[in-house]
Amino acid sequence: MTSTKTFGNVDRRSILKMIPAAALGTMAFPAMGMAAGGAGGRYVHANNSAYDTLDPHTVNDVARVASRLNFYDGLYRWVDNPPKMIPWLATSHEVSEDGLTWTFQLRDDVTFHDGTNMTAEDVVYSLERMLELKQGAGSLFIPMIDPGQTKAVDKYVVAFTLKEPSAIFGSLVPSILVVNSKLVKANEVNGDHGQAFLIDNVAGTGSFTLSRYDPARGFVGKRYVEHFAGWGDNYLDEIEFRTVLETNTRIQGLMSGDYNGLDGYLAPDQVERLRSSGKVQVFEQESMRVFHIAMHNGRAPLDDKNFRMAMVHAFDYDGYINEIMQGTVARNPTILPGNLWGAPDVEGYSFDLEKAKSYLDAYKAEHGDEIRTLKIGTLAGFSETEQVASLMQNALAQLGIKVDIESAPWPVISTMMQSPDTMPDMVPYWKSTYYVDPNNWVGELYGSRYAPTRNISAYHVDYVDERLEKALVITDQDERAKLYEEATRRIYDDAAGIWIYNTKWYGPYTKNVKNVRFCPVGNGQDMRWSYVED
Amino acid sequence: MSVLKRLLSDRAASLGAAIILGLVLVAILAPWIAPYPGDVTAFHLADRLQPPSAEHIFGTDRMGSDVFSRLLFGARITISIAVIAVGVSVAIGVPIGLLAGYYGGFPGGFLMRTSDIFLAVPQIVLAIAIAQTLGPSVENVILALSLTYWPFWARLVYAETNALKKQTFVEAALALGASDLRVMVLHILPNTASAIIVRTSIGMGATILTAAALGFLGLGAPAPTPEWGRTISEAREFLPEAWWYAAAPGLAIFLVVMGFNLLGDGLRDILDPKLRKGSR
């Protein structure tokens, strides 16, 4: 049978009990599980993609969120669902009268894993590094703050001066993950901002310290006992995040106990399989990850509203959600997740080929009968996007419209999407949570300020832009909610996209894993709160 | 004629020929013999992942389509990939081998060095690199396979030509005033034909396997194309419950490749009497 560390530990524990105390000193094992009070334990997570870098500033994706959340800390931290922001490295902040300067008070008792005390200088270095590298979360900050505009006002006070007032800067603050500036600077090679160092090493304050790392395998973290937030009675002594590319293998491994947890966005068939095995608990949470088909509103025939109306009525929402997704997801009528403030209360478009046909006739009356072949881009390896494209192709064929499906890996598709010239007519994909604010969805996808790189829809409507812009600068949430609601409603009326569902998160864990604290930002991989029961 | 007769008397080879004939027929007649010809692009979401039954002899897939019908249409893709890729390889490789072998010298050496570069890396690895660079589609799979497969024919024909050009009948033809082209096409090429035919038959099998592997790795045609390799990779997440989904295309690949290999073996036994019945 498979021998794993999970089982190995149990064995080891029992072996340890038999070995005279004197011999223990020579053993390299951590004395895990020996502490009294049921604390401690080891958690093994199987991830669907590789942890090929540990650098917290070069990537900002869900696939590699675990290393960022567990090794590093941000100024604030997102927890729970619906997500709320709690003070973390910073205890509080204030915004200047003109809305430009954000001043954060930092804790004075935070230490990096090497024992160095964290100061405002580290925060300055970290943000400058993000702006300099222009990757990962850095790209969120580049539009709002220039290099050199972050200052250490005091040893534990840091101030950011923005280019213009921003309502969303506050919700981005958890993404400022702080690195140990002294350690990183000491390891800079040819002005690489320590990239070569941080790719394989950790220089953070986070809840776990790096004990083993192999990009082909994953990483192991050990509890950072001195973490400033302290530890309760129950915690994990060790976490391992392992790369297991094959879904089937992850599922089997979880059922056999090789792993304790998996990523929570499994196909419904898999969730069902896990549930029926009786060996696994599946936590269910409504997430904020909207699956939609982005449409190129700037290219004929999709620049015509009648044509788009035909499109939004040509997708079999119910068939897709109830059969393929087996009812495991909730219909989401607009681009804003239904469980987020600002989402308008509208009914989702229905699958109705008759209606689609009448819209199409209206379009033809105006533009003639000739309709060119449409192109749908799908994400290679993401079968849901393939299935959606296939359904769309089939429905449109019934309307007499020919569709070509082109598949490409995500990096290729996302590059194509960023230019109106190369953006396919339609691309099904998920808009995930990078920060919890309506701007993350509606602003970035339909606001002119984000064109063309993030507003890939080529959707430009003044009515919408006015509202989105205003919502970016005012801070009153009720007022902002109203603005987002109006903008989103208009986008819905314009049928600017095909919005399908909001993902539910089905976090599968072995039954002994307790206190998984799911948050749409961390996707249940923030392990500082969890523990494994004996 | 005698070749055909002898081929038919060899049980294994005639079985191989029968399988290939069957494949070709199935590919051509797919729209008529498939029980659900529409299922290449039509879906029945309520009937997803049904096990084999009288209605669906190989069950249904993740979209509720009939696996058997899609398999038949997949035969078209498989056979066209194999025929075109091998055809192009032969069309590139044979003239190059012929010219290089006949003239030798610097140009011949140059052509052969080029083919060596291709041969230094395993075919599938090179095909992966090319197909990845070009992007996933059937056309690019064909291109990748053609670009990586021609040196095999070039080398083969080169060696044969090199040996043949010193033979008396070639010298005789030249002495009678035949042009180089005439000698190459009418005298040398026919004598290399048996080697080419044997190689082609077995090459088809190898090409089908490589093409399926590319499809499996996601480098082939996008969904909902019923290509066999990609169907297997699609089916993977539904194992072990939906065993029929992966089993059917896997067995289809097996059968077809076996057909080409058996035929190739049989042809070699017949065309190369030296090794007859000492066959491998």
Next chain:
Amino acid sequence: MFVVFFISNVVPTDPARIVAGENATEAQVVALRTEMGLDQPLYVQFGRYIADLATGDLGKSLYTQRAIADDLLHRLPATLELTIAAMIISIGVGVPLGVISAVKRNSWIDQLLRILSVSGLAVASFWLAMELQMYFSTKLGWTPLNGRIGGWGPDEITGFYVIDSLLGGDWASLWDTLHHMLLPAVTLALPAAATLVRFTRAGVLEVINSNYVLYERAMGFPTSLIIWKYVLRNALISTVTQIGLIFGALFAGAVVVEAVFDWPGLGTYAVQSILQSDTKAILGFSIVVGIVFIGVNLLVDIVHTFIDPRTIQ
């Protein structure tokens, strides 16, 4: 001097064998070999690869910013270990079966082996891998699902877990490694074993039918002695001739088999790079595979020179 000798005499035979393969007649191989011994076709290319390797720089991955050469070298032992294991299995199974098949020519066992060997060459390895995994790992639970080892492996010395665990006396790791290796290695070995059965059978038959064996048989030497004396020696030679080719086929086949078993080697790296569209990484991968490929063929030719005096002419 030796290097020059080997490069000019041995390396050029490499593409000849790739081309000749198991489908070629002996005459073709000989013709290719004679012809190619005259020039040095791989010399330039070989030098270029060595130069590439010597600078050790294949660029950085577009996706992870890691040095591709480092990544590949880190994963190389995993793939080599799997390939070598598959090679041992295929030789250990293929050669004896090939001899049996030839000696018992046209018996039921010969027929059975012929059917099996034709089948072994026709099966798509990724599919076989999936089916075996489904049956032995998922259903029966006899073998681990995936990976190279359950934990983090023995203390790293060479990167080959079998060697490292032997050196460190870590028997638990050794067992675990072998256990993990079983299914991928068998999957990978199957087509190679099939090739060897066919090749060995043909080679042995050729010897059995040769004049000197007929002569000795006529002289009344016992068959078993003749088989030991000539047949096995010749089988060995023809196997070594095939090893380079088989290694190449196994190494290439590992790409797909690794992907199915999540084996952390070059193949898995290549598949990840495909998904990330990391063209540079794929290029580096092909170069490293090429280097290994050529290196092994060189090695085989050296060995071959020692056991088969005919190659030195």
